[in-house]
Amino acid sequence: MNKKQLFEQIKNKKSFLCVGxxxxxxxxxxxxxxxxxxxxxxxxxxxxxxxxxxxxxxPNTAFFESMGLKGWDTLxxxxxxxxxxxxxxxxxxxxxxxNTSAMYADAFFxxxxxxxxxxxxxxxxxxxxxxxxxxxxxKDKWVILLALTSNAGHSDFQLHQTPEGKVYExxxxxxxxxxxxxxxxxxxxxxxxxxxxxxxxxxxxNFLLVPGVGAQGGSLAEVCQHGLNNECGLLxxxxxxxxxxxxxxxFAERAREEALKLQQEMEQILSSAHLI
Amino acid sequence: MNKKQLFEQIKNKKSFLCVGxxxxxxxxxxxxxxxxxxxxxxxxxxxxxxxxxxxxxxPNTAFFESMGLKGWDTLxxxxxxxxxxxxxxxxxxxxxxxNTSAMYADAFFxxxxxxxxxxxxxxxxxxxxxxxxxxxxxKDKWVILLALTSNAGHSDFQLHQTPEGKVYExxxxxxxxxxxxxxxxxxxxxxxxxxxxxxxxxxxxNFLLVPGVGAQGGSLAEVCQHGLNNECGLLxxxxxxxxxxxxxxxFAERAREEALKLQQEMEQILSSAHLI
Numbered sequence: 292m293n294k295k296q297l298f299e300q301i302k303n304k305k306s307f308l309c310v311g312x313x314x315x316x317x318x319x320x321x322x323x324x325x326x327x328x329x330x331x332x333x334x335x336x337x338x339x340x341x342x343x344x345x346x347x348x349x350p351n352t353a354f355f356e357s358m359g360l361k362g363w364d365t366l367x368x369x370x371x372x373x374x375x376x377x378x379x380x381x382x383x384x385x386x387x388x389x390n391t392s393a394m395y396a397d398a399f400f401x402x403x404x405x406x407x408x409x410x411x412x413x414x415x416x417x418x419x420x421x422x423x424x425x426x427x428x429x430k431d432k433w434v435i436l437l438a439l440t441s442n443a444g445h446s447d448f449q450l451h452q453t454p455e456g457k458v459y460e461x462x463x464x465x466x467x468x469x470x471x472x473x474x475x476x477x478x479x480x481x482x483x484x485x486x487x488x489x490x491x492x493x494x495x496x497n498f499l500l501v502p503g504v505g506a507q508g509g510s511l512a513e514v515c516q517h518g519l520n521n522e523c524g525l526l527x528x529x530x531x532x533x534x535x536x537x538x539x540x541x542f543a544e545r546a547r548e549e550a551l552k553l554q555q556e557m558e559q560i561l562s563s564a565h566l567i
Numbered sequence: 568m569n570k571k572q573l574f575e576q577i578k579n580k581k582s583f584l585c586v587g588x589x590x591x592x593x594x595x596x597x598x599x600x601x602x603x604x605x606x607x608x609x610x611x612x613x614x615x616x617x618x619x620x621x622x623x624x625x626p627n628t629a630f631f632e633s634m635g636l637k638g639w640d641t642l643x644x645x646x647x648x649x650x651x652x653x654x655x656x657x658x659x660x661x662x663x664x665x666n667t668s669a670m671y672a673d674a675f676f677x678x679x680x681x682x683x684x685x686x687x688x689x690x691x692x693x694x695x696x697x698x699x700x701x702x703x704x705x706k707d708k709w710v711i712l713l714a715l716t717s718n719a720g721h722s723d724f725q726l727h728q729t730p731e732g733k734v735y736e737x738x739x740x741x742x743x744x745x746x747x748x749x750x751x752x753x754x755x756x757x758x759x760x761x762x763x764x765x766x767x768x769x770x771x772x773n774f775l776l777v778p779g780v781g782a783q784g785g786s787l788a789e790v791c792q793h794g795l796n797n798e799c800g801l802l803x804x805x806x807x808x809x810x811x812x813x814x815x816x817x818f819a820e821r822a823r824e825e826a827l828k829l830q831q832e833m834e835q836i837l838s839s840a841h842l843i
Contacts, residue, residue: 313667351663351667351670353661353663353667353668353670353671353674354667354670356670356671356674356675356681357670357671357673357674357677357680357681358680358681359643359674359680359681359682359683360636360639360640360643360682362674362681363636363639364636367635367636382663384661384662384663384691384694385629385660386660386691387627387629387658387660388716388717388718388720389718391589391627391629391630392629394627394629394630394632394633395629395632395633397633398629398632398633398635398638399632401633404633404634404635405632405633405634405635405638406635406636407635415660415662415691415693415694416693416723416724417691417692417693417713417716417724417725418660418691418713418716418718418720418721419718419719419720419721419722419723419724419725420719420720420723421718421719421720422718422720423720437693437694440664440693440694441664442664442665442694442695442697442698443695443696443697444664444694444695444696444697444698444699445694445695446695447692447695447696447741448692448693448695448734448737448738448741449693449695451727451729451731451734451737452729452730453727453728453729453734454728455727458724458727458729458734461724461727462724465723465724
């Protein structure tokens with residue numbers, strides 16, 4: 292999916308919601324254990340209940356890998372269940388030397404080889420340009436590079452001052468030379484509200500993937516105040532607060548209710564900004 | 568495996584060789600395609616032919632993931648074939664917020680959940696302490712943190728100067744507060760020979776995992792000149808130059824010959840340093 296198509300989806304759905312799929316076996320409703328693959332059934336029902344309210348799904352690969360071979364199978368089948376007009380993100384935080392990143396790109400972008408073809412993958416920037424480039428060789432596929440993350444450890448290295456700026460600012464500035472806003476997004480945590488103004492100066496046109504609204508405590512209004520641009524420019528992720536709104540038989544309905552609340556908030560924000 | 572046991576293995580085998588398992592379908596010898604899983608057969612024969620000459624194996628997860636579900640199955644079965652007295656490294660370059668890194672730790676360290684229990688995993692440092700901690704909660708398991716990598720892109724962010732030192736130096740200095748040399752190693756590329764002296768000042772006791780000897784052009788002698796410590800302190804990885812020494816029926820023998828050359832060089836180095 293290209294940038295124009297993504298913005299069209301946002302306008303059509305009046306939403307820039309990304310639903311994070313982080314399935315934990317202990318949180319799967321008990322009644323789903325009658326199915327052969329309860330986690331897959333859970334993901335499918337969440338997707339079916341929310342896909343008119345969101346523009347993206349973001350399965351986090353760690354949660355699937357932790358379940359071994361069956362988990363990887365569930366990841367592939369979850370990807371296959373995401374409607375093709377919805378932006379799909381492999382939240383995988385990969386990145387390695389060039390020949391290895393090319394393999395990761397095959398794993399997540401090349402359906403013929405791996406059984407999956409996500410629209411985007413999250414990538415860690417530490418190894419630099421040749422660790423990112425191989426992902427960008429895939430047409431209309433996106434790299435979502437970690438910039439300023441939502442967790443406590445963000446301050447350990449991302450905020451270090453260098454002669455040109457903080458490390459995370461350097462990540463945005465330098466990586467912007469490798470690609471355009473047509474294929475490059477940045478991860479900026481919702482818990483970093485005050486920094487969005489600064490980030491928009493460095494990356495005026497790039498979409499930002501914003502985790503941390505909900506369970507991690509970030510504020511949607513604060514994110515949008517400085518984060519919105521004239522193509523929306525935001526994909527705001529909410530995971531646990533949607534998918535685990537209930538752990539009972541009504542989990543899918545309750546997930547929909549939580550997604551709807553966010554969609555309605557987003558509709559107001561888009562409307563106030565004259566984007567819809 | 569703990570540090571003392573690792574050093575014992577190094578002394579017994581007179582080797583600090585790590586064999587990188589980066590299987591690419593195009594490089595698998597043709598005669599192996601009679602097997603149901605040619606890649607697994609390739610890995611097994613490489614392991615069988617070299618395991619008295621090396622102290623570690625390092626499957627690179629990207630190469631397995633690129634082959635989809637069958638690839639993940641091959642990774643699990645390759646791990647299972649590594650003798651339990653040999654240090655096993657999941658070269659996965661993972662790292663995410665705490666609850667997610669805990670899932671990655673299960674994926675690679677918790678056999679009951681995932682089918683695999685490597686001794687160590689490579690981790691990207693960008694997200695800081697809480698992205699590394701969950702791996703360290705597993706007894707006798709190791710984090711091998713990216714410090715100064717072997718690829719061209721190492722200069723994009725790792726060498727940025729901060730008030731306290733270069734970014735990679737900060738990674739070593741700060742992460743050394745999170746754990747000891749009993750569970751924390753660093754990745755330092757063999758192509759960074761001149762920096763080893765400096766790195767040993769920052770990390771006198773930590774093992775260093777050193778990729779880049781062979782196909783990437785690093786020199787073993789240069790690495791050892793400043794990298795050795797009184798417990799050896801080095802795991803030197805060689806991948807492609809061993810496993811693809813031949814792509815014909817003699818591939819395992821030729822892999823052994825290449826591994827033997829490195830082991831013999833290492834034996835001389837260990838002997839000159841009075842470590843054996």
